[in-house]
Structures are given as structure tokens and as C-alpha cells.
Amino acid sequence: MTTAQDSENDQTSGPAAAAGGGTGPASRRGRGIVAATVSFVGELLITVGLVLALFVAYSLWWTNVLADREAGRDADRVRQSWSDKGPGELDTKDGVGFLHVPAMDDDPVLVKKGTDGDILNAGVAGYYTDPIKAALPWEKDGNFSLAAHRDGHGAKFHNIHKMKDGDPVVLETKDTWYVYKVYKTLPSTSKFDVDVLQQIPEKSGATKKSKYITLTTCTPMYTSDYRYIVWGELERTEKVDADRTPPKELRG
Template sequence: MTAGSPWFRTTNLPDEPEPQPTPAPEPAAGPAPAPGPGPLPGVVPPAQAPYEAETAVYEAIPGPDAYQGVPGPQGPYEAPQPAAYEPSGSAAYASQPPPPLSYEPAPGPQARHAPEPDPVFLPQEPDDETMALRTVDQAPPPPPGPGRAERRRAAKRKGRGAAPEPPAPAQPAAPLSRVEARRAARAAKDSVGVVLSRVVGELFITFGVVMLLFVTYQLWWTNVRAGQETDKAKERIENSWSHDDRKPGAFEPGEGFAIMYIPKLDVVVPVAEGIDKNKVLDKGMVGHYAEGSLKTAMPADKQGNFAVAGHRNTHGEPFRYINRLEPGDPIVVETRDAYYTYEMASILPQTAPSNVAVIDPVPKGSGFTGPGRYITLTTCTPEFTSTYRMIVWGKLVEERPRSKGKPDALVG
């Protein structure tokens, strides 16, 4: 200890060996430890005197009464330096000296007090508005869909033909407010544009269905009905030939009196008096021009032009393919008494309906130059229209009584 210490007297003390100073350990590499806690605020540390040489001697202390009062501080106060220490770990750390601290003298015992406690923060209760916002913002997310493994298992079950798992029951929807219900009701109602578009769409659909039915009737059903009518007409004509002794002469409009054969086209069709559309042509028969200025000769006449008309499309369409006839192809007309065989001579692909000269006794444009026994076939062209007329002419080459049997054109 240093001589002159306020706590010890240095008289009458035996000599003691001089202690050797202990070298301070060298600081190890690494972060410096945090300085120890300093003095509490308001607390004045006791004054300490600097130590002197280690050769000081101590005075023997006979007893407790040997202690003397502690004098006041000698000189200015210096902050104590923290001692070096070694941590419990493998590395030793040396403390670094903290910056010097200065203290003001304490005013007295009254200034000393306990340190203030740390503040305690209590949770604050949120108000209604905060809770409402938190309820909306923190709404639970929707349940996730099936994962990849679930989808694979479902695909395997579907491939094996297994019944799929029933879907999870749907969560009940939250009830709508009155305003939302009104908006939903207005949205469910169709606008005027939607209703009008539906009406127009239904009209178009109805029109399309009607047109489809009409086309089906014209192209298919009229032919079916015409086939039934022509079969009945041929039966009536043949029966009249077998049981009626009346001589051939004038026939009533619409009355059948002959049967026409076109072997190349596989056509067998009755021939009726007149060219009335409803009574003759629409029933699938061929009509004979026999009225007014359009009256033409009969097959039994010694000269003249036997002119007939027939549909090219629909209603039996007996003359649909007369454009395929070539010169020399036979056309046979069977009557009560005989078979009249004509050979196709020429064709006029298109002419106006007003060109009635094509059915004259010596038809113009046919190539015939003088009177004779001719036949003329007329029909509409192009197909499925009645804009123009197609004309086919032929010349009589054989008249064969029915008693002698069918001509070679029908037998072959």
C-alpha cells in the first residue's frame, strides 16, 4: 500500500517483502467486451487516493479501537479503471478502458434514491371502427383447391372407371342486403335489347325451319306424291283400254289417254289432255298442248306436231334429263290402238317462254323443212327455275298396232 493512505498508519510496521507486480494479460483478438455498468445517477463514489510504491509498511493494529476516522478526500477524484478479466470461454478478453467520467458532488443523503423502474406498456383495447376494419382486412382466405396429388388420384380413378368422389358441400351464401337483393333482381331481368335479339333469333330459326321443310317438300315429298298419282293414272288408262269400246277422239282436260316411254332415261309417264299445272303437271304427268292457239296434233294424225310439256324438277320431274338425249334415241308413245316410235332429231337448249313457234306443225329451229309427223318435248330451264324453256324435237319412224306387240325400242 502507498504511504500516507488515509485508512492505514505506516509507523511501527515490520518490513515485508516487496510484492512483484503481476503483468496484465495481453488482449486477445476479437470484439471488445462491453464496459461494466457505471455508477447509478445521484450516487457519489468514495474518494480514493493514488497508490504509492509497494515498499510501504503497515502499522500494527492492536484491536478494533486502533481504527481512526476516515478523513475527507485528498485531492481531486479520479474514476477507477476497470480491472482486466478473463471470460470463461477458450479465448481471453481484456477490457478496454472506458472514457473518463466526471461526477458532481452529491448534495446530500436526500439526493440518493432508487433507480426509476422500467416503463410498462399495457395493451390498448381497439375501438369499434378498428375492429371492423380488422375484421374486413383479416377475412379468412378461401379454401385452396385440390393439390397436384389429389388431381392425379382423381385422374387415375377416372381412367379405371371408378366413380369420382362427391364434391364437398358448398358453404351457404351470406344473406344479401335489401339493396343488394334489388340490384340482383334488376340484373336478372333481361333488357329490351336482349328480348328483341331473342325474338329476332327465334324468327330466323322459325324461318329456317320453314324453308327446310319447304325444300324437303319440293324435292322429296312432291316426287313421292307424283309417283303415286302416275301409278294410278297408268292403271286407269290401261283399264279404259281393256273395257271401253269408245273410239279415240277428244278427251276431257286432265284425262289420261296415252303412256310415253323414254328408254334411255328410264322414263314411263302418263300423257293427259291439257297442260294445267294443278290437274296435270303437278301430278307428275305429261300434258298435251290441246287448247286454243296452242292446240297441236295427236299421234294418230297423218301429219302435224304432237307437242307435250312436263316438269324438269319436282312433282315427278319426268323431263329432268331430256338434255342428255342424242339424235337417234327412241321416244315411244303408246295409245289405245298403236305404238308410235319417234327418233330424237335436235335440241334447243334455251329459248323464251313466249316462243310458241317451237310447237308449230313444222317447228321453227328444229331443222325440219316440210310437213311431217313430229313430236316436241318442252320443259323449264335452268334447273329449279322457270326462266327459259328447253326444246327437244323428234320425227316419227314407226307406227305399230298394239295387236302386234311392243316395238323393238321397248323390247330391247
Template sequence: MTALRPERESGATYGDAAEQGSSYGQQPYGDFGVWQGQEPGVQWQGAGEYGQQAPQQTYEPQQGYDATAVLPSYGEPRPAPAPAYDEPLPVDDETVALRATDIEEARRAANRAAEAAPAPGGRAARRKAARRHGRRGSGPQTPEKAVEAPAQAPRSRVEARRAARAQKPGAAVVASRVVGELFITTGVMMLLFVTYQLWWSNVRAHQEAGSAAQHLQQDWASGKREPGVFAPGQGFAILHIPKLDVVAPIAEGTSKTKVLDKGMVGHYGEGSLKTAMPSDKTGNFGLAGHRNTHGEPFRYINRLQPGDAIVVETQDEYYVYKMTSMLPVTSPANTSVLDPIPKGSGFTAPGRYITLTTCTPEFTSKYRLIVWGKMVEERPRSKGKPDALIS
């Protein structure tokens, strides 16, 4: 039941008519807290100055009213509480919570600013300030509320099996993985093969060719004699091409595994492709060598120009040739380039010639590149090296 409020009181009993010129709840006020039309000195409870409670006085009814009468159906008259203006206004819980949160946030921001600001007074003072503000775990810390994960209902066996099957990769995924692994493996194998062909094969061939040339020179220096006919794969001379910085041993035969792949130059000395030796008075001294990989001694013979020196060093002599002509491309079956008077060389009469053969284009064996030369000097080793090897 709502309490009575002063502004709704009148000078008449509840339910009776008010004095003439007034109505219920609309009595005009004079001085604050004094009813118009009342006897002087009579005040309603709760009236008075702001911040002060009026003295409680018994209501003195005017003539015609019973002082002991009670309000009908309301029991004893209830004094209305006076407004306490000196007390804080009531606030709801939500506003209080928001204000408390703002205060807490302001306090945290002040703490963070104090931690970030360098403490004056040197390193020791800064350490004390850090410990005072809770750094390194020594100060009061605001505990963070742990976020609890929502509890999940236990799965049934059927659901667990379905989830397990859903996690297993399908056939398409497995096939794509297998194909990807095969591609990766193939790529790695190709990379290793290319590395072997272009780099490691040259390293090994240079080592073997250098060792063979060193053994030849040691045998010649010790006076060890070799027969005029050499076994296949046996080294018997050293080829020098000064312009290309080529120094490679010459072995009998053109076997790929026994001669060419070891970085040596092979002499056409077998079967129908047998050619002359440098010591012969006439003939064509035919040589073959790799252009790429395995030492690649003939890689840059296409750079030779007419007049460039080609020297063959043997146990007793130096044979000096001068480059005369070149056939850039020809078929591998064109063996006429090794004839005593090679076709296409420009030679027309018998003489002492040299022929260098290799593959072309580079990194293929589709065609052959041919270089010819003519002997211009035969110099005994006892007279020292020829000018072509000194300059």
C-alpha cells in the first residue's frame, strides 16, 4: 500500500469534501510546509526548511472535526518521511557497478603508467619502483577469472566411430599425397643426377686426368720407355691447348668408360677408324673428347681461331700444330673427317694433320663439331718447350 504524501493531504477527513475554494490534492501553498487555510502555528509533518525536519505536532482540526477521529480504512495516520536532502541520492546497483568498474579501470591505468614511466634515481631506484608496482610477480596481482569451457556431453560409441571415420583421409586425399610424394622424390633424384653430371663428374674426371698426366711425366723423367703400340686406355701423350688452358692426357682408344669419362682425350686407333700417330711422316692424328661433363676438355674448342696453337707432348718430342679450319656441324656418321686427307678441311695433299672431334650442341650428342690443324713444328724434348707453351 502506497504511503500518503503531504501534497495529497487536505484539511478534511479522507473522503469528505474540502473547504470551499479547495479540492483534493490541489490545495495551494503559502509558505513552504504550511497549508493555506490552516490555523497559524499548525504544520504538517515533514514540512520545514531544506535539510531540517519539522517538529512533529499534533494536528489540530478545525471546528467540526473530531481530534480523535481516524481515517477510514487506513488505521492510524502514518507520518510521511521527510525528504533528507543532506543524504546521497539512491542509485541502482547497475550504476554502482559501472562506477566501480570505471574506478578499477582508472586504477589499473594509473598503475600501468607508473610502471611504464622510468623511475628517477638510477637503476636501483627503478628496481625498487618495479617491485613496488608488482613487477616480476612480487606485487599484488589482479587475478584473472578463468574461462571455463562448456562441458560436453559424452559421445556414444556410434558417434565416436563416426567422428573417427570423419577424421580419416579419403581415397582421393591419400592418392594425392602419394602422387605428391612421387613428384617430390623424382624431383630430388633428378636434382641429384644433374648435380652429379654437371659438377661431381667434372671433379672426379679432373682428378683422374691430373693423376694420369702426372704419372706420364714421372715415367718420362725416370727414363722409363714405352712401346710404340699402346693398349686400350693406356696414356701415351699430353694435349696442350694454351688458348683454352687445356692440359689433358691422351689415351689409346675412344672408350667412354675407360678413357673419355675419366677426363682424358681418346685417340682413334682401333678398327676402321684407326688414324696415324704424331710421329708418322704423313697421316691424320684423330682425337675425341667430351664437350660437357666428365672433365669436358673440348668444351670451348669452337672458340679456336686459325693460327691458334695445339701441342702434343710425348716422351721424346713436342709436336706443334696450328689450327686451320672448322666444321661447326656434321653427322656422327661422317667418318670422312678422319681420312688421311680429311674432307671439308681444305687440305688437298697428304700431310701431317690433327683432327679434334666433340659433340654439339652443348649437353647433347646429336651432331659433331670438327676442328682441323696442320703440324708446323716437331721439337725434341732435349731442346726444351716450344714457344707456344712458354708465351
């Protein structure tokens, strides 16, 4: 005989009970797995974010600190060598002189031979030896072409975009101040554009032999896709006196 109690038991064990089974142990385990997965993914994303933040801090801050320290030591060695007797202007990797660009920064930038990463990463500017060899300032004519980092590793050309026509660019060697004046900028060109380094840089509008200087660096900032170019032409030279009195352009 089927009693009322038996009917109730049958109802609670039928389809309705199956539909309400989400409160059982298996369902709770499923929700626990989902929650654990979401938590793991969230923690992983946070960890990745922290690693990326540390990498950016290392690339844009700590490499500057390390490069400035190394460049400072190298600069001290160059100036010490200048106090010794010997030739004043040498084409060596130790450093040919110091670049002064008031529009970018008040601090002088040591200039070395070469533009390889291990050179520029030391917080200096380097003059090109290839694909087109730079003419050194004391040569009869030509283009003294330089490169430096715009961000990280000293970021010596970080503010190149602040330069404008008429701004002075001064190279200090042991015996001579070379005073250039900016006459043309090219905000963006291909990183493969070697014409900007030519001894007569026609892309700047130059048409004759003279003593030019070319500054090159990466653009846009924090990328290396293109190159930012600034050209200048020698205006005059001054002999270095016993006090190393800078030219008027640096006495601001």
C-alpha cells in the first residue's frame, strides 16, 4: 500500500530533487575548484604585473644609475689624462672629449669611439665608425656624427626634442673648444637611413664641404623604431686656457 509518507518520499527523490542537487557535496567541490582557479589566475596576473613593473624600473631608472656611475669614472680618467703631458687630441676609445648641449642638459657627456651597445650602455655618446665613419672635429672637414641613448643607460640624449635652430652644441677637447650651431632637425626617419651621416649631410639642406655635427637617437621615446636627428655646423673654435674657461655659450 502506498501511504502519504511514501508519496512524499517518492517526490523528494524524483526530478525535483535532481534539480535541487546544487547544494550537495559535489556541487560545493565544483565551486571550490572554480574559486581556486580564479584566485590562482588573479595572483599570477599580479605577479606578472609586479615583474613587469620591476623590469621597467630597472630599464628606465637603475640602468641610468649604473651608467652614470661608470661614465663618471671614465670622465675622471679622461680629465686626469689631460693633466699629463702628451698629444691633446687622440682618436682613442678612452674618450675624445665632452659634449655640452645646454638645451638638453647642463652636464657634459663623455664622447667615445664607436656606437655599439656596450659603449653607449656605459652612459656616454659615441661617434660612428660604421656604416659611415665620422670625421673628427680637428679634421679639415666632414661630419662628426654621434649617437646616444634617449632612455635608460644614462639617457644622455633624452631631451633632444628640446633642441631648436640656433642652439649651441659645444665639444670640449684637451686643447680646444669646438662651437657648433644647430641649423636643422629631423624628428623622425628610418633607423636604416645612413644618409643622415654623410660627410655633406644633404638631407639637412647642406650643399658644401664644411665641419658638421650630427646627433642621433631613438624615437619615439621608449622605443627604437625610428631615429631623431639634429644637425649643426661649426661656428668657431677657441683654445682652452689654463682655467678651462668655457665659451660664452656655456656661461649662461
